[in-house]
Amino acid sequence: MTVSTRLATRLAAFAAATLAAGVLGATAAEATPAPARTADLRLISFNDLHGNLTPPAGSSGRVTLPDGTAVDAGGAAYLATHAKRLRGEVKNSLLLTTGDNIGASPLNSALFHDEPTVAFLNLIGVQANVVGNHEFDEGYRELLRMQFGGCHPTDGCQFRPTFTGSKFPYLGANVTFDNGFPALLPFTVKSVEGVPVAIIGVTLEDLPSLVVPSGVEGLRFGDEVQALNSTSKLLDKVGVKTQVVLMHQGDNTEAGSGPDDCRTLPGPARAIATAASPSLDVFFTGHSHQQYNCVVTDPAGKPRTLIQGASFGRLLSVVDLKIDKRTKDVVRTATVAHNEIVTRTVAPDPAAQALVEEATTKSAPIANRQIGTITADLVRAAAPSGEIPLGDVIADAQLVATSGNNAVIAMTNPGGIRTDLTYASSPAGEGDGVVTYGEAFAVQPFANIMQTITLSGAQLKAVLEQQWQPRPDGTVVTRFLQVSDSLHYTWSQSGTQGNRVSAITVAGVPVDPAAPYRVSVNNFLAAGGDGFTELVNGTDLVGGPIDLDALAAYLSANPGIAPPAPTRVTVVP
Numbered sequence: 276m277t278v279s280t281r282l283a284t285r286l287a288a289f290a291a292a293t294l295a296a297g298v299l300g301a302t303a304a305e306a307t308p309a310p311a312r313t314a315d316l317r318l319i320s321f322n323d324l325h326g327n328l329t330p331p332a333g334s335s336g337r338v339t340l341p342d343g344t345a346v347d348a349g350g351a352a353y354l355a356t357h358a359k360r361l362r363g364e365v366k367n368s369l370l371l372t373t374g375d376n377i378g379a380s381p382l383n384s385a386l387f388h389d390e391p392t393v394a395f396l397n398l399i400g401v402q403a404n405v406v407g408n409h410e411f412d413e414g415y416r417e418l419l420r421m422q423f424g425g426c427h428p429t430d431g432c433q434f435r436p437t438f439t440g441s442k443f444p445y446l447g448a449n450v451t452f453d454n455g456f457p458a459l460l461p462f463t464v465k466s467v468e469g470v471p472v473a474i475i476g477v478t479l480e481d482l483p484s485l486v487v488p489s490g491v492e493g494l495r496f497g498d499e500v501q502a503l504n505s506t507s508k509l510l511d512k513v514g515v516k517t518q519v520v521l522m523h524q525g526d527n528t529e530a531g532s533g534p535d536d537c538r539t540l541p542g543p544a545r546a547i548a549t550a551a552s553p554s555l556d557v558f559f560t561g562h563s564h565q566q567y568n569c570v571v572t573d574p575a576g577k578p579r580t581l582i583q584g585a586s587f588g589r590l591l592s593v594v595d596l597k598i599d600k601r602t603k604d605v606v607r608t609a610t611v612a613h614n615e616i617v618t619r620t621v622a623p624d625p626a627a628q629a630l631v632e633e634a635t636t637k638s639a640p641i642a643n644r645q646i647g648t649i650t651a652d653l654v655r656a657a658a659p660s661g662e663i664p665l666g667d668v669i670a671d672a673q674l675v676a677t678s679g680n681n682a683v684i685a686m687t688n689p690g691g692i693r694t695d696l697t698y699a700s701s702p703a704g705e706g707d708g709v710v711t712y713g714e715a716f717a718v719q720p721f722a723n724i725m726q727t728i729t730l731s732g733a734q735l736k737a738v739l740e741q742q743w744q745p746r747p748d749g750t751v752v753t754r755f756l757q758v759s760d761s762l763h764y765t766w767s768q769s770g771t772q773g774n775r776v777s778a779i780t781v782a783g784v785p786v787d788p789a790a791p792y793r794v795s796v797n798n799f800l801a802a803g804g805d806g807f808t809e810l811v812n813g814t815d816l817v818g819g820p821i822d823l824d825a826l827a828a829y830l831s832a833n834p835g836i837a838p839p840a841p842t843r844v845t846v847v848p
């Protein structure tokens with residue numbers, strides 16, 4: 276059996292079981308007299324947890340209120356307490372998540388391939404999740420391990436003696452194999468007072484641009500609206516009228532929006548929620564890490580909720596549905612929704628707290644694992660040309676890590692390099708020159724995703740010219756990109772805006788303004804971050820690994836790295 280047919284069999288059994296639970300449950304309930312004509316169902320969801328078991332620090336651990344003040348929020352043990360309370364207030368509830376629960380996570384989860392986070396999600400009773408892009412960070416096979424369990428093929432079971440996987444399905448109605456077979460379960464069905472309730476998952480269609488190509492090889496990510504409509508139609512036909520959408524796609528909001536504002540900017544989530552089948556009753560969204568609580572109009576003119584709860588477990592999106600037991604459908608006008616702040620003023624849940632402490636304690640020795648060696652400090656201090664020794668090494672690592680994308684240049688932003696790599700022993704006690712995983716993590720903690728784009732030689736020059744950014748007051752801010760050793764150029768201190776850079780070479784050959792060059796940058800830069808708007812004009816975008824993984828792999832493959840001499844960029848008067 277191939278992976279796809281074996282999985283299709285497994286998924287079919289899973290689907291039959293959930294459908295039986297929902298639909299047959301409904302039939303049984305119909306036989307008994309039901310006094311109440313409606314059933315109340317509370318849906319609770321969170322998105323983009325990213326393994327934040329420990330309360331996130333800084334602005335990542337705060338929620339801004341409509342009055343502009345901020346409160347501390349997030350942390351697995353507090354989330355567990357709030358979820359338990361919200362469920363305790365009602366007769367019927369479902370606990371759901373909308374993706375990126377794992378991946379790009381802090382050390383105490385990341386070191387164990389996010390097994391502690393899965394243990395947490397199981398502990399609090401999550402009942403369904405849609406896959407986000409980060410669920411594919413380590414590839415589809417690892418995602419299947421997250422679902423079905425088993426020890427990691429190379430690292431084994433490091434967190435606990437066994438890993439049994441997730442007690443909830445990873446949904447993805449628009450995720451198929453090349454042959455069209457489902458690669459993930461499209462939906463799951465729960466029974467609520469005899470009424471079947473479908474939870475449908477769709478993830479963003481452009482997911483392949485956010486992951487390593489090898490991780491999603493053989494998979495297709497289809498149009499979200501099409502997948503929702505065909506799944507919804509199937510459910511309608513078998514009598515499942517209450518349909519909840521978990522969507523890993525989201526919109527952005529205006530600065531300063533509160534948790535329950537709907538100050539969203541036009542984006543993909545609203546477009547999908549407005550266009551998709553009127554049978555769908557509510558949209559939980561994610562991916563953009565924004566907070567909003569909106570009501571959109573479906574194609575039949577009826578209202579439906581579109582909601583997202585920031586990120587990192589700071590908010591719980593709560594949607595209270597009223598279901599007509601006769602039609603088995605949602606009374607849309609009676610839907611009440613809000614985002615509940617996961618405050619830290621409540622008592623932490625003891626079981627969740629113990630799990631977080633276990634992960635933190637067990638992660639310390641693994642964080643101290645040696646991944647490479649250096650011969651001297653690799654610092655963030657820049658040469659007069661703008662070149663940074665650690666930036667050189669990181670750019671070289673990113674070029675190697677994206678060679679499969681045919682990259683010939685890698686460039687990175689110094690803002691993404693958070694600390695020096697020092698030669699001397701750290702307080703953790705490792706020997707001189709040793710680089711540990713924990714130290715590399717401290718340098719690149721943001722889990723930016725590498726992407727490779729095609730730029731013409733002229734566009735490459737335009738990007739380099741954007742390192743000087745004029746301000747309205749006449750001053751110029753410089754942001755020097757750190758470049759791989761394959762790229763050399765000269766800049767002039769007396770040059771004018773747009774005319775400072777010259778003598779650009781790639782692999783020693785002068786750049787042809789009309790020729791194409793494959794260039795790797797992180798997703799922050801590819802989106803035009805730090806003022807590098809020219810990078811948005813790149814074409815043929817292909818995803819790559821997380822930046823930290825690229826650095827760690829390079830350090831492992833190249834022991835004894837010395838600080839590179841600043842010879843890539845030359846500055847002249």
Ligand SMILES: [Zn+2]
Pocket residue numbers: 375407408409523561562563
């Ligand atoms: Zn995402």
